[in-house]
Amino acid sequence: MIERLAIIGVGLIGGSLARALRNADAVEEVVGCGRSLSNLERALDLGVIDRYSQDPGAAVEGADLIFVSVPLGAMRGIFEAIQGRMRLDAVLTDGGSVKGSVVADARAAFGRLPTRLVPGHPIAGTERSGVDASVPELYRNRRVILTPLPETDPEALARVDWMWRTCGAQVSHMSVAHHDEVLAATSHLPHMLAFGLVDTLARMDETDEIFRYAAGGFRDFTRIASSSPVMWRDICIANREALSAMLGRFSVELTDLAESIRRADGEQLLGIFERAKAARDRYRDGTGQPSDPIPIESPAAGDPETP
Numbered sequence: 279m280i281e282r283l284a285i286i287g288v289g290l291i292g293g294s295l296a297r298a299l300r301n302a303d304a305v306e307e308v309v310g311c312g313r314s315l316s317n318l319e320r321a322l323d324l325g326v327i328d329r330y331s332q333d334p335g336a337a338v339e340g341a342d343l344i345f346v347s348v349p350l351g352a353m354r355g356i357f358e359a360i361q362g363r364m365r366l367d368a369v370l371t372d373g374g375s376v377k378g379s380v381v382a383d384a385r386a387a388f389g390r391l392p393t394r395l396v397p398g399h400p401i402a403g404t405e406r407s408g409v410d411a412s413v414p415e416l417y418r419n420r421r422v423i424l425t426p427l428p429e430t431d432p433e434a435l436a437r438v439d440w441m442w443r444t445c446g447a448q449v450s451h452m453s454v455a456h457h458d459e460v461l462a463a464t465s466h467l468p469h470m471l472a473f474g475l476v477d478t479l480a481r482m483d484e485t486d487e488i489f490r491y492a493a494g495g496f497r498d499f500t501r502i503a504s505s506s507p508v509m510w511r512d513i514c515i516a517n518r519e520a521l522s523a524m525l526g527r528f529s530v531e532l533t534d535l536a537e538s539i540r541r542a543d544g545e546q547l548l549g550i551f552e553r554a555k556a557a558r559d560r561y562r563d564g565t566g567q568p569s570d571p572i573p574i575e576s577p578a579a580g581d582p583e584t585p
């Protein structure tokens with residue numbers, strides 16, 4: 279049981295965690311924190327939190343579990359604000375989409391890595407934001423990746439592990455660097471393709487006509503371009519090394535594809551499409567390699583998506 283849970287950033291991710299833990303009767307009191315009163319009042323009305331403070335330091339006082347779910351660019355400021363205000367035995371964890379930057383921010387803010395910090399990332403989400411988008415089932419049967427460090431207290435890790443399993447999630451552990459590389463490939467790159475495609479089309483002269491006649495495939499592929507621009511700016515900057523490497527690899531593939539099309543090289547095109555279809559079907563049918571850390575989710579409308 280969590281006695282007092284402090285949620286810093288009561289949006290889609292933080293709000294859904296609070297709702298899931300409440301539904302499971304796993305938390306006694308939830309204290310919210312954010313900048314805008316309107317979102318916090320809404321969280322109160324919806325019963326997601328019991329009370330709130332706009333001061334992160336005040337919000338974490340007396341909390342035994344603290345979950346930070348603000349955009350990555352705001353993490354360091356939050357860590358600085360709660361430093362020295364937490365209970366000594368409080369467990370601190372987060373839901374940020376990139377782990378290297380969160381660890382670096384914590385190290386900078388606290389002067390060293392707190393042993394009761396457990397960096398984490400729920401592989402679940404939608405393109406919507408704010409507490410109104412939060413749902414208690416968001417994490418059910420979804421993966422959560424924890425990236426414990428050599429300094430991490432095993433008891434704190436076990437507590438965060440338990441918290442996510444209580445929300446119905448499947449928890450795995452991996453290193454910070456591996457997490458950031460895997461997510462660059464499976465989530466960050468696809469979001470860049472969706473943002474880039476929609477931006478290209480939006481700047482063409484025939485934009486209205488293009489969007490009017492867009493079919494289901496276009497809607498499925500580009501749904502994630504409706505995600506929060508601030509969150510994605512922060513993810514790109516925080517994971518710039520791994521994401522740049524993936525974008526470089528993909529650029530080579532795209533150039534090859536363009537060249538095959540220009541040459542009308544049907545054999546080459548068929549080879550690319552058959553390889554891609556076989557790989558995609560293997561994952562969809564659930565027969566992908568069991569060691570694969572994250573199955574590729576269908577981007578069909580309404581499916582949970584994650585950064």
Ligand SMILES: NC(=O)c1ccc[n+]([C@@H]2O[C@H](COP(=O)([O-])OP(=O)(O)OC[C@H]3O[C@@H](n4cnc5c(N)ncnc54)[C@H](OP(=O)(O)O)[C@@H]3O)[C@@H](O)[C@H]2O)c1
Pocket residue numbers: 286287288289290291292311312313314315317318347348349350352355356373374375376399400401402403404405406407408409506509513583584585
């Ligand atoms: N969306 C996804 O699919 C997804 C999935 C996995 C992980 N994540 C990660 O989860 C985190 C939160 O994402 P989200 O989708 O929940 O975003 P969100 O719905 O926009 O929620 C973020 C919340 O943080 C608050 N906030 C922003 N800056 C703040 C600051 N400086 N101090 C205090 N509160 C602040 C915002 O409220 P105010 O504006 O009122 O302050 C908002 O309620 C991000 O780090 C993201 O990378 C997101």
